[in-house]
Amino acid sequence: MHALVERLYPLCRSITGDGVRATLAIVDEYIPLRMHEVPTGTEVLDWTVPREWNIRDAYIADATGRRVVDFAASSLHVLGYSVPVSATMPLAELRPHLHTLPGQPSLVPYRTSYWKPDWGFCLSQETLDAMPDGEYEVRIDSTLADGHLTYAEHVVPGQVAEEVIVSCHVCHPSLANDNLAGVAVAVFLARALAERTPHYTYRFLFAPGTIGAITWLARNAERIDRVEHGLVLACAGDRGSLTYKRSRRGDAEIDRVLRHVLETSGRPHRITEFTPYGYDERQFCSPGFDLGVGSLSRTPYAGYPEYHTSGDDPDFVCPTALEDTLAVCREAFSVLDRNRRYVNLSPYGEPQLGRRGLYDALGGRSDAKEAQMAMLWVLSLADGEHGLLDVAERSGLPFDTVAAAAGALHGAGLVKA
Amino acid sequence: MHALVERLYPLCRSITGDGVRATLAIVDEYIPLRMHEVPTGTEVLDWTVPREWNIRDAYIADATGRRVVDFAASSLHVLGYSVPVSATMPLAELRPHLHTLPGQPSLVPYRTSYWKPDWGFCLSQETLDAMPDGEYEVRIDSTLADGHLTYAEHVVPGQVAEEVIVSCHVCHPSLANDNLAGVAVAVFLARALAERTPHYTYRFLFAPGTIGAITWLARNAERIDRVEHGLVLACAGDRGSLTYKRSRRGDAEIDRVLRHVLETSGRPHRITEFTPYGYDERQFCSPGFDLGVGSLSRTPYAGYPEYHTSGDDPDFVCPTALEDTLAVCREAFSVLDRNRRYVNLSPYGEPQLGRRGLYDALGGRSDAKEAQMAMLWVLSLADGEHGLLDVAERSGLPFDTVAAAAGALHGAGLVKA
Amino acid sequence: MHALVERLYPLCRSITGDGVRATLAIVDEYIPLRMHEVPTGTEVLDWTVPREWNIRDAYIADATGRRVVDFAASSLHVLGYSVPVSATMPLAELRPHLHTLPGQPSLVPYRTSYWKPDWGFCLSQETLDAMPDGEYEVRIDSTLADGHLTYAEHVVPGQVAEEVIVSCHVCHPSLANDNLAGVAVAVFLARALAERTPHYTYRFLFAPGTIGAITWLARNAERIDRVEHGLVLACAGDRGSLTYKRSRRGDAEIDRVLRHVLETSGRPHRITEFTPYGYDERQFCSPGFDLGVGSLSRTPYAGYPEYHTSGDDPDFVCPTALEDTLAVCREAFSVLDRNRRYVNLSPYGEPQLGRRGLYDALGGRSDAKEAQMAMLWVLSLADGEHGLLDVAERSGLPFDTVAAAAGALHGAGLVKA
Incomplete structure (x- = not known):
């Protein structure tokens, strides 16, 4: 996963354009x-799909022709969606177009102006401080013209048509954790799910943030009713512990699954309430x-100093953190896929497990085995209202044990089901 | 407000009679x-409206003709609703008609006998202890006869016919906090609400306790359906912190509003559950x-030693406490008036705030402004089920900010709405 | 109660057979x-009723003819439902049929094999260790043949046909706490309830565990709808504190009653969630x-070292513990019987309690008496939705006070009701 992050890192992505296409070509x-x-x-x-x-x-060159800010060095140096410019101007005139982080003087910020025509450069405060007054050549060789918005889908077919959406934004330029880490986890998650036909159909969405998701939603109105659950992957590779942000509903099945998996795994983690930002x-x-x-991150957006700066580079992303995020996703979808509601076909009194070979025939023992307890719990709660996750949480038994018991009883x- | 308390203080109020009329004439x-x-x-x-x-x-005079207990000195000295009496009797015979507070020997208690014909005097234990045995002239020049029960209303018309009731009892004689303080706050609250047409229509009720409210309810059966909310003001001026007592429902909108205002104001306060006493x-x-x-008090009834004694005089009521109670009432009704449920007219995806001038067009910034967050929260919860108070509580944003955002989105x- | 435990103790009970009949004859x-x-x-x-x-x-005799394990000494010595055997065999061949408790070497375990034909002996590890290699005469003079399953009912008729089930298992051989203690408490509880006609009809069920309850349920399908509440009594006499295990519903009325009684009694106790084992x-x-x-025990099953061993003898059962369990049952059913929902016939405003002699006519008093508060609470919550237990819990008043107030208001x- 980390190799994929490194390979995608230099590309200049935005909400439209060839940087997104090149990114998706590599994912493909x-x-x-x-x-x-x-x-x-x-x-x-x-909304309306914007111009491409x-x-x-793009560069700023000093009087000697030396490029003091150069897009070739980092795609962050240009304000996203900058209109073209080619001019020579004194520093005082240029200054309103320069974005820095005075509090983090060595870092280059990430800035965009999607919806208001503008141009600008992002640079470190240190670079700016070293720029003497005088004339500068300013050039942005960009085009903003009718074209297309690009996004891509990958589907892992399941046993049922109901879908789980896994979405990650692909619009940020040279920022590694935000969100090449999410892209990398999504890619390897898709591969892992395909190893065995999952219960749900999993649809992976690689699209620019906001306008991409909105475009997908607008073009898939008929499909929405089939989407039962979903997970947005973002900031998935830093060294912080995992953070799950609940859906707006707060108690959707995906919310319960992620909480269960994170809590029972013993990992340090945070679960945060939905906010309409993110x-x-x-x-x-x-x-x-x-x-x-819901949304799965490690440290959430704006939660680390490197957020939306040149400090969010491939070194900021940790291979074991990527693996850990992937593992939790796999575990969560494994639970989600098996979280079925069963109906007890022998609901009056306990059925005789012994004569079906499901229960140790020797009575009078005081140590009930966990697997037997799981069968009794599944039978007790198999009223069509409780899912296996309910059984696991109410019984305190591991979900795998509960699911195995349900399988034995089904057999x-x-x-x- | 305190001047009004002082002016009303000497009057001998009861559940009927000229003392109430004189009180209401001053309020008028x-x-x-x-x-x-x-x-x-x-x-x-x-119930049945009693005789007036x-x-x-009224007085008790000793053998020398000196009035040792004199109604002219304080309206508390006579048992409320005393039947007339004119007699001379030894102290031993008089004693069962004398009410004192042995534990607070310098204070005169407040006592009534509305529903059982009786007569009596209230005096300090110290006065009683100083009364030698011997003959006393006892005289109560009262009448208990067919007449009327008096109450008054003041209405601040609102934009809608739904009403908020503000009620305070006016039946206690010379007791300042209980309830001239409530009367004073109600008067100035009514004036403040009238400065700008409120959303709800506010009906202020000045009536004797219990029988007065019962009489109003009996005569306004058709109006009750229009009463959405209400607040009883009592013991509103002592130096204690504010106490809000919930309605019987416990989660009525007024309960949530008062809780929100008290909690977010940072004031020390108590919120107590409903009890069918008070x-x-x-x-x-x-x-x-x-x-x-619900009911708003500072120290609730029976919660301070001066309660229902001559210690509850105008000095016991604190001008800044009256102002504080008034301020909370104003803030609460301001929230109540604006706590509307909105419906998002663009509920599929986020509407583009930028092109409507509602959102800073410069993307990529990590510091979302509070006002923008408020707009996103209102949009997210504007499903016809959540009011703005829900938005404020779920978002943690100030109600004013949320209401302003709703106004901008409405515009x-x-x-x- | 303890005398009954001692008298029943020696009998060899099982899920069928004459031991159960003899037990029930004594209870009768x-x-x-x-x-x-x-x-x-x-x-x-x-299920299917098994053979009787x-x-x-039954005994194991050594080469000298001495009985080293003898059923006559304790009914625990034989594996329950052992098929007949009469043989002589070396210890090595006998050993797989011998059950001991190596961790509790002086105690004899309790074991059964109801559903798998088998035979065996239970003995202490110390006894086994003292048995030299060699030939042993093994004899179990049992019959496993078509017959009957035996259970019994006792009904205390109530004022209404709705029933409360009190159930205790009678299938364990010489184990005192499990469940002769439960049987004894049930017997004396039935007697106590009959002293005065209870509200509900109480049905006591003395049946073998699992198959007995299942048999009763199968044969009383039409009666089930009349069963509103129930309590299973088990392990009711040890020195531990009381444990109430909730019903599967978790908030059934019986669950609320037991919680209330245990909490307000000040007894140390535990309340545990339902599990489908027990x-x-x-x-x-x-x-x-x-x-x-629900289920009432002192120390729950498998919670004490003597559980299902010869250590659970009459000395393990404490007379005061039996009395305490009985007292809680009586109190709980007293609350249950009186936990009626009332409807206020004068629900608009407070009714005038004074003119009905229900309320002290002297107004202006700050000390409301508990009984008066109870009346006000009952009136406030008498909306057909709240029972008297709700009133007691919400008011913090004792249930008896609340019930007395309801009685006075009813009068x-x-x-x-």
Whole structure:
């Protein structure tokens, strides 16, 4: 996963343009993607697909012709969606177009201006401080023109048509944790899920933030009813502990699954309530949709000093953290896939497990085995209202044990799904 | 407010009679009142309006003719609703008619006998101890005869017909905190609300305790359905911190508003559960009505040593405490008036706030401004089920900020009330 | 009660057979029982009534003819439901049929094999260790043949047909706390309830565990709808504090009653959540029935070292513990019987208690008496939704006070049940 992060890192992504296409082309080498190109001007919900932005070069050169700020060194150096400019101007005139972080003088900030035509450069405060007054050549060789918004899907077919959405934004330029880490975890999660046909159909969405999710939602109105659950992956690779942000509903099944997996795993973690700010859970959880979509991060957005700066580079992303995020996703979807509601077909009194070979025939023992307890719990709660996660939580038994017991009872014809 | 307390203090109020009329006449100088006179014998719910009680003079004079207990000195000295008496008797015979507070020997208690014909005097234990045996002239020049029960209303018209009741009892004689303080706060609250047309119509009720509220309820059966909320003001001016007693429902909107205002204001305060004892919330919250009426006091009834004694005089009431109670009432009704439920008219995905000038167009910033968060929260919860108070509590944002955001969104046509 | 425990102790009970009949015959001397005999092979829910097991003698004798293990000394010595055997065999061959407790070497375990034909002996590890290699005569003079399953009922008729089930298992041989203590408490509870006609009809069930309850449920399908509440009594006499295990519903009325009684009594106690393991609450609470049946024990099953061993003898059962369990049962059923929902017939405003002689007519007093508060609370919550237990819990008043107030109000025609 970390190699994929490193490979994607230099590309200049934005909400449209060739940087996104190049990113998706590389992802397509790992898992086959279906690409979508949506024309500029397409109305998507309350929004309109913007013009496509592409950039070839950008720099600020001093009087000697030396490039003191150079897009070739980092895609962060240009204000995202900058309109083209080619001019020479004194520093005083240039200054309003320069973005720095005075409090983090060695870091370059990440800034964009998607919806207001503007141009600008991002640079470190140290670089700015070293720029003497005088004339500077300023050049941004960009185009902002009718074109397309690009996003891609990858589907892992399941046993049922109901879908789980896994979404990660692909619009940030050279920022590693935000969100190449999420992309990398999504790619390897898709591969892992495909090893065995999952219960649900899993749809992976690689799209620019906000406008990408909105475009997908606008173009998949008929599919939404099939989306039962979802997870937004963002900031998935830093060294902090995991953070799960609940869906707007707060008690959606995905919320309960993630809480269960994080709590029973013993990992340090945080579970936070929904807020209408963050990543694309904002769109999936907007009140008209109100889907059961939560968000998994390690340190959440704006929670680390390197957030939206040049400090969020591949070294900031930790391979074992990526593995840990992936492991939790796999475990969570494994629980989600098995969290079925069963109906006890012999609900009056306990069925005789012994004559079905399900229960140790020797009575009078004081040590009930965990597997036997799991069978009794599944039978007790198999009323069509409780899922196996309810059984696990109420019994305190591991979900795997409960699921195995449900399987044994199903095999014996004592419960139906 | 304190001047009003001092002015009303000497009057001998009871559940009927000229003391109440004189009190209401003074209140009428501040806010115009509609007076109601209900004849003795009128059946009101389970009760009957009693005979009207008036008193001109009362005293106990010793053998020398000196008045050792004199109604002219304090209206507390006579047992409320005393039948007339004119007699001379030895102290031993008089003693069963004398009420004192042995544990607070310098204070005169407040006692009444509304429903059992009786006569008596209230005096300090010290006065009693100084009374030698011997003959005393006892005289109560009172009348208990068919007449009327008096109460008054003042209405601040609102934008809607739904009403908020503000009620305070006016039946206690020379007791300042209980309840001239409540009367004073109610008067100035009515004035403050009238400065700008409120959302709800506010009805102020000045009536004797229990029988007065019961009489109003009996005569306003058709109006009750319009009463959405209410507040009983009692013991509103002592130096203790504020106490809000919930309505019988416990989670009525008024309960949530008061809790929110008290908690977010940082004031020390108590919130207590409903009990069927106290002031006229007993009647408004009786199970047949079950209105959303709570009660605001500083130190609640029977919670201070001066309660129902001559120690509850104007000095016991603190001007800054009256101001503080008034301020909380104003803030609470300001929240109540604005606690509307909105419906997001663009509920699928986030609406584009930027193109409506509602959102800073510069993306990529990690510091979301509070006002922008408030707009996102209102949009997220504007599903017709959550009010703005829900938004404020769930978001942790100040109610004013949330209400302002709702106003901005309403102005932009993104939500409807 | 302890004398009854001692008298029943030596009998060899099992899930069928003459030991149960002899036990019930003794109980019948205390309270009249209706005996039921259900033939082998009868289908009961998912189960089938097994063959009847009877035993006359069993022993292991050494080469000298000395009985080293003798059923006559304790009914625990034989594996319950052992098939007959009469053989001579070396110790090595005998050993797989010998059950001991290596960790408690002086105690004899209790073991059964109801559903798998087997034979065996239970003995102390010390006895086994003292048995030299060599030939042993092994004899179990038992019969396993078509017959009957025996159980009994005792009914205390109430004022209404709705029933409360009190159930205790009678299938364990010489174990005192488990469950002769439960039997003894049930017997004396039935006697106590009969002293005055209770509100509910109380049905006492003396039946073998699991198969007995299942048989009763199978044969009383039409009666189940009348069963409102129930209590399983087990391990009711040891020196530990009381443990109440909730019904599967968790908030059934019986659960609330037991919690209230245990908490307000000041006794140390535990309240545990339902689990589908334990005693016959498993059957009553199976999801098809889901009755409001909890379980009262002192130390719960498997919670004490003597559990299911020869250490659970009459000395292990404490007379004062039996009395204490009985007292809590009586108090709980007294609350249950009186926990009626009343409807306030004068719900608009407070009714005038004074003119009905229900309220001290002297107003202005700050010390409300508890009985008066109880009346006000009952009136306030008499909306047909709250029972008297709700009133007691919400008011903090003793249930007896609340029930007395309800009685007074009922007498005055102010509430109806």
